[in-house]
Amino acid sequence: MNLLVKEVVTAVEGVNYAQHLDDQMISSVEFDTRKVQENSLFVPLKGARDGHDFIPQAIENGASLVLSEKDLSDDIAYIKVEDTLIALQKLSRFYLEKVGSKVIGITGSNGKTTTKDMTAAVLSQAFKTYKTQGNYNNHIGLPYTILSMPEDTEMLVLEMGMDHKGEIEVLSNLATPDIAAITLIGESHIEYLGSRQGIAEAKMEITSGLKDEGVLIIPNDEPLLKRLIVDISQEVESFGIDTQATLSAEIMSETKNDTQFKTNLFKEEVFSIPVLGSYNVKNALIALLIGHHFGISASKMKNGLETFDLTKNRTEWLKTNDGIDILSDVYNANPTAMKLVLDTFSALELEGRKFVVLGDMLELGELSSQMHESISEHISPNHIDQVYLYGEQMNALYNLLNDRMPKGNLHFYHKTEKKELMEHLSRQLQPKDTVFLKASNGMGLSEVVDFLLKNHE
Known part of the structure; x- marks a missing residue:
């Protein structure tokens, strides 16, 4: 980015104590002193520490404003x-208007990051595209993403996350998307929003800043959203599998590393995504609808989907040196997402045994025990050989499965027993076995993944 100091003053509506620098260029905006460099603008934010305390360090690192x-x-x-x-x-709003890029906003209870990655890959086949990096998807991360995009960006793909009501509204009004997409309505943050209805209403806040001529994309199989779209004036498109939607898919084949599908709009093409799961096909349909809206050919979109880069820890396949496959999905979890991946994992034809390691799903409030118990319907001893449950909330699922799983195939560990879990799991795993791990990020199952990779060299 490049902004004159006097442009910054105008944008933030502040009092200028840097008049002598009015015509000097600012080339980056940072709130982390470790990223500050020459010609940076440092923005001290209040968190666990007051960022104002780090102003001297920012200046020492090269901040000019x-x-x-x-x-x-x-x-x-x-x-x-x-x-x-x-x-x-x-400032981010000012810069966004100056660059003039088209904006795509993506939210949902699950699949936001994967959809963002797929959409950016599709759009980059024809346009200079920039996307949210990592999980910079909140009231700080989204403006930071905007300010980090190159000046020649034509398409900006923004992931929008939330914990509470009103947060997506702020992000949408800031970004004013040309296209807004909702991946699905699950149970994430139901503790704060009360119900799936409350979650749907919070996700629909993405239409708050949607341009009048904009497009909203929603899943065809979500009645909660269909009831809410009657209140918006913008065009609505839908997606789904084997359904009457704007863009519908038929899955042709599915392996652990690849899923192929056809669609009703692009009948001649067989699309392929380098990830497993029908839920990821739905994410790909969003990307295709967006690419189609901007006139990208089916063949180019196909290439984008085949080669997209998935953000780390999102349904990531890893392999130990001694031949154990690891399906790591440890960044986040809610009941809907956990059931979807369990169903897909259960159906995979694999050479060795199947292990699952499931940790607590957080922020489910009073419904937590009930929602953890609901996972039981998606775990069958006919498809899963060993089940490891970790965390106090998973005790509810353990009690349900105790009579269904063969003796010795079900294991429960308290949150204080992560070391014991890792060591026992590591001893049980053999070459050609496959283990799937999923939990909320706060449960730290990434440590289990790292332990397995290190101890099976």
């Missing part, structure tokens, strides 16, 4: 604002 809510010494070039976070958001 600072935003501040406080009066600073005369030797510091700064712009005084009432709220540095709001100023960051205002």
Whole structure:
């Protein structure tokens, strides 16, 4: 990015204590002093620590301009604002309008990141495209993503996350998307939103900033959303598998590394995605609808899907040196997502035994025990050989499965017993076995993945 200091002053509506730098260029905006470099604007934010405490370090690292809510010494070039976070958001809005890129906003209870990655891969076949990096999808990460995009960006793909009502509305009004997509409505954060209905309403906030001529994309099989779209004026398109949707897919084949499907709109093409699961086909349909909206040919979109880069820890296949396959999906979890992957994993034809390691799904509130128990219908001893359950909430599932699984094939570990879990699992696994791991990020199952990779070299 490149912005003049005087443009920054105008954008954030602050008091300029850096007039001598008005015509100097700012080339990056950072709130982490470790990323500050020459010609950076440093934005101190309030978190566990007050970012204002790190202003001297930012200047030492090369920052030429600072935003501040406080009066600073005369030797510091700064712009005084009432709220540095709001100023960051205002600046991102200014830069977005200056660049003029088309904006795609993506939200949903599951699949946001994969859909973002697929959409960016499809759009990049014809346009200069930039996407949310990692999980920078909140009120800080989204404006930071905007300010990090190159000036020649034509398509900006933004992931929008939330915990509470009202958060997506802020992000949507900031980004004003041309196209908004909702992947699915699950149970993530139901503790704060009360019900799936509350979650659907929170996800529909993505239409708050959707341009009048914009398009909303929703799953065809979600009645909660269908009831809500009657209140919006923008065009609505839908997606689904074996259903009457704007874009519908028929799955042709599925292996652990590849899923192939056909669609009703592009009848001549067989699309392939380098990930497993019908749920990922639905994510791909969103990407195809978006690419089609912008006039990208089916053949180019096919190439984009075949070669897309998946963000780390999202249904990632790994392999130990002694031949154990690991399906790692440890970044996040909710009941809908866990059931989808379990069903897909159960149906896979694999050479060795199948192990699953499931950790607590967090933020489910009063419904937590019931929702953990509901996973039982998706675990069958006919398809899964060994089950490891980890965390206090998983005790509800353990009690249900105790009479269904053969003796010695079901294991439960408290949250304090991660070491015991790792060691027992590691001893049981043999070459050609496959283990699937899924839990909320707070359960730290990534440590189990790392342990297996290290101890089976």
